[in-house]
Amino acid sequence: xxxxxxxxxxxxxxxxxxxxxxxxxxxxxxxxxxxxxxxxxxxxxxxxxxxxxxxxxxxxxxxxxxxxxxxxxxxxxxxxxxxxxxxxxxxxxxxxxxxxxxxxxxxxxxxxxxxxxxxxxxxxxxxxxxxxxxxxxxxxxxxxxxxxxxxxxxxxxxxxxxxxxxxxxxxxxxxxxxxxxxxxxxxxxxxxxxxxxxxxxxxxxxxxxxxxxxxxxxxxxxxxxxxxxxxxxxxxxxxxxxxxxxxxxxxxxxxxxxxxxxxxxxxxxxxxxxxxxxxxxxxxxxxxxxxxxxxxxxx
Amino acid sequence: xxxxxxxxxxxxxxxxxxxxxxxxxxxxxxxxxxxxxxxxxxxxxxxxxxxxxxxxxxxxxxxxxxxxxxxxxxxxxxxxxxxxxxxxxxxxxxxxxxxxxxxxxxxxxxxxxxxxxxxxxxxxxxxxxxxxxxxxxxxxxxxxxxxxxxxxxxxxxxxxxxxxxxxxxxxxxxxxxxxxxxxxxxxxxxxxxxxxxxxxxxxxxxxxxxxxxxxxxxxxxxxxxxxxxxxxxxxxxxxxxxxxxxxxxxxxxxxxxxxxxxxxxxxxxxxxxxxxxxxxxxxxxxxxxxxxxxxxxxxxxxxxxxxxxxxxxxxxxxxx
Ligand SMILES: Cc1ncc(C[n+]2csc(CCOP(=O)(O)OP(=O)(O)O)c2C)c(N)n1
Ligand code: SF4
Ligand code: SF4
Ligand code: SF4
Ligand SMILES: [Mg+2]
Numbered sequence: 001x002x003x004x005x006x007x008x009x010x011x012x013x014x015x016x017x018x019x020x021x022x023x024x025x026x027x028x029x030x031x032x033x034x035x036x037x038x039x040x041x042x043x044x045x046x047x048x049x050x051x052x053x054x055x056x057x058x059x060x061x062x063x064x065x066x067x068x069x070x071x072x073x074x075x076x077x078x079x080x081x082x083x084x085x086x087x088x089x090x091x092x093x094x095x096x097x098x099x100x101x102x103x104x105x106x107x108x109x110x111x112x113x114x115x116x117x118x119x120x121x122x123x124x125x126x127x128x129x130x131x132x133x134x135x136x137x138x139x140x141x142x143x144x145x146x147x148x149x150x151x152x153x154x155x156x157x158x159x160x161x162x163x164x165x166x167x168x169x170x171x172x173x174x175x176x177x178x179x180x181x182x183x184x185x186x187x188x189x190x191x192x193x194x195x196x197x198x199x200x201x202x203x204x205x206x207x208x209x210x211x212x213x214x215x216x217x218x219x220x221x222x223x224x225x226x227x228x229x230x231x232x233x234x235x236x237x238x239x240x241x242x243x244x245x246x247x248x249x250x251x252x253x254x255x256x257x258x259x260x261x262x263x264x265x266x267x268x269x270x271x272x273x274x275x276x277x278x279x280x281x282x283x284x285x286x287x288x289x290x291x292x293x294x295x296x297x298x299x
Numbered sequence: 300x301x302x303x304x305x306x307x308x309x310x311x312x313x314x315x316x317x318x319x320x321x322x323x324x325x326x327x328x329x330x331x332x333x334x335x336x337x338x339x340x341x342x343x344x345x346x347x348x349x350x351x352x353x354x355x356x357x358x359x360x361x362x363x364x365x366x367x368x369x370x371x372x373x374x375x376x377x378x379x380x381x382x383x384x385x386x387x388x389x390x391x392x393x394x395x396x397x398x399x400x401x402x403x404x405x406x407x408x409x410x411x412x413x414x415x416x417x418x419x420x421x422x423x424x425x426x427x428x429x430x431x432x433x434x435x436x437x438x439x440x441x442x443x444x445x446x447x448x449x450x451x452x453x454x455x456x457x458x459x460x461x462x463x464x465x466x467x468x469x470x471x472x473x474x475x476x477x478x479x480x481x482x483x484x485x486x487x488x489x490x491x492x493x494x495x496x497x498x499x500x501x502x503x504x505x506x507x508x509x510x511x512x513x514x515x516x517x518x519x520x521x522x523x524x525x526x527x528x529x530x531x532x533x534x535x536x537x538x539x540x541x542x543x544x545x546x547x548x549x550x551x552x553x554x555x556x557x558x559x560x561x562x563x564x565x566x567x568x569x570x571x572x573x574x575x576x577x578x579x580x581x582x583x584x585x586x587x588x589x590x591x592x593x594x595x596x597x598x599x600x601x602x603x604x605x606x607x608x609x610x611x612x613x614x615x616x617x618x619x
Contacts, residue, residue: 042329042361043529213366223323225362225369230325250316254502255539257336258324275324279331279528280536 001054008073013133044233115143138174234278308514331535333526344506354382356414415456500542532581560612
């Protein structure tokens with residue numbers, strides 16, 4: 001049995017990718033299961049999906065804590081979520097990554113096999129949209145040889161109808177483009193993840209455990225969602241405030257769905273990077289054009 | 300006898316915006332959610348002395364991923380069907396406790412929150428009953444024109460021709476075939492003291508309408524246009540813009556019905572054509588020129604009707 005964990009953001013199709021692979025495996029006579037980790041998280045939120053493929057029946061039903069393979073649809077997640085968590089020694093990491101960022105992944109290569117591909121570009125070339133999930137399947141197949149490319153024709157047809165062919169082309173291109181780097185194996189199996197501190201990124205403090213709940217399921221602590229830092233959802237950019245142009249009208253603050261705009265000690269308007277989801281509304285609505293959306297320095 | 304259109308209430312101005320936030324960040328709404336934004340503004344308008352009863356829907360789900368909650372004020376989640384019944388119960392119980400002297404603060408505002416599905420379909424009868432009984436609460440309907448939390452299914456508030464997952468596009472279907480239910484008009488027919496429409500693109504107007512709703516004795520119903528980037532198939536940064544265009548094109552007229560009398564905010568003589576509204580959203584991208592004409596005629600007729608009501612109310616200038 002091979003256990004694969006997908007990491008992506010809400011809306012990027014991680015769950016669909018896992019399901020497509022499961023379907024193709026089943027069509028080849030294998031056993032497979034695919035399921036998401038549930039939550040109310042929406043577009044942009046880091047999400048994961050799980051996939052098991054086996055030659056015999058699968059009785060496990062739980063989340064995958066120690067995968068053989070991880071598939072990361074969005075490279076920006078590496079600094080936000082411990083995507084390598086539990087990845088078995090010598091396991092494979094299939095990463096969506098533009099060529100110029102490949103070097104930044106190399107530290108991981110000491111312990112893990114890296115399969116890299118610019119899946120977003122493959123999707124743009126073939127589908128015309130930055131939907132990298134089917135391309136990432138191509139890279140997964142190249143890396144793992146799990147299932148034949150052709151076995152995806154049917155599942156793609158069922159799922160995408162007239163867009164099936166374009167998705168198949170995207171998958172095929174990524175299959176050819178993907179580069180495999182075997183682990184250099186010099187370093188012991190301490191992962192670079194241990195040097196990154198994720199604790200302050202997703203949650204400020206541990207989330208409340210169900211056993212500590214009040215009777216009747218009452219939540220006695222007002223506003224405790226503030227422990228959940230939605231700043232990790234930003235996909236395209238962050239708002240930058242230009243104080244010279246700002247008249248301090250306060251409109252941006254009234255138009256932020258997250259209440260993520262405040263005034264700093266100098267009374268300047270500024271965004272709260274812990275919570276801003278990067279929707280861009282403040283920048284669009286500022287009457288003075290005093291806010292611009294600028295790229296994050298991820299990875 | 301002329302009704303008092305100039306309700307007594309303390310107005311919020313741009314210079315003196317309340318600092319109060321009823322919702323903490325960390326909620327899980329989609330980036331750019333117009334519904335959570337409108338909710339945030341409405342509650343800012345009401346202040347901390349507020350109790351909320353919330354039907355199921357995006358607001359409930361994204362605000363309270365149990366055991367976390369974004370709410371900083373008393374909040375209760377109930378079923379679609381009985382949100383207004385529970386709101387009635389909270390109000391009646393408080394009245395009884397006040398009468399018995401076991402509560403002293405009579406100024407608490409009770410708010411029932413529902414989506415368009417929760418209000419115009421599933422919770423409709425309990426709402427109508429509560430209005431008829433005259434409970435002293437505000438109902439806030441956040442209308443994003445579909446059942447969004449479950450993945451964009453049509454509701455009776457989905458506009459004609461709009462795409463949803465249950466009125467798909469194809470050879471046998473080209474969007475919704477039925478008209479949007481006119482909920483504020485039905486609510487006004489209950490002869491309650493206050494009905495209004497509002498949008499998060501007009502935050503002061505929204506906050507002050509909610510405050511008026513709190514100031515009147517008896518039920519108030521506020522219908523809030525709530526852009527949903529996810530379900531409307533538009534970029535996250537457009538929620539405010541789309542609401543502005545909806546008002547400027549008369550797709551979504553802003554008006555109040557105060558003790559039965561209409562006060563309509565009039566646009567300039569040249570409203571935007573409705574096509575300006577449609578072109579910003581993926582859910583309307585299949586519309587034919589004929590479809591657009593059909594809606595334009597309907598929008599024009601609705602605006603004429605509203606203005607004639609306002610004339611009957613004999614005061615279109617006296618807008619507070
Ligand atoms: C009686 C009942 N039917 C169906 C559901 C499933 N359900 C949960 S949220 C939701 C959609 C609610 O739509 P709306 O009221 O418009 O709120 P929105 O999510 O759009 O804000 C549905 C159908 C339910 N919870 N209860
Ligand atoms: S909307 Fe623009 S001008 Fe107004 S406070 Fe915000 S940044 Fe300043
Ligand atoms: S981009 Fe602006 S409006 Fe959107 S969440 Fe961030 S601060 Fe708020
Ligand atoms: S689906 Fe729409 S209403 Fe629901 S959270 Fe997302 S943007 Fe808001
Ligand atoms: Mg809805």
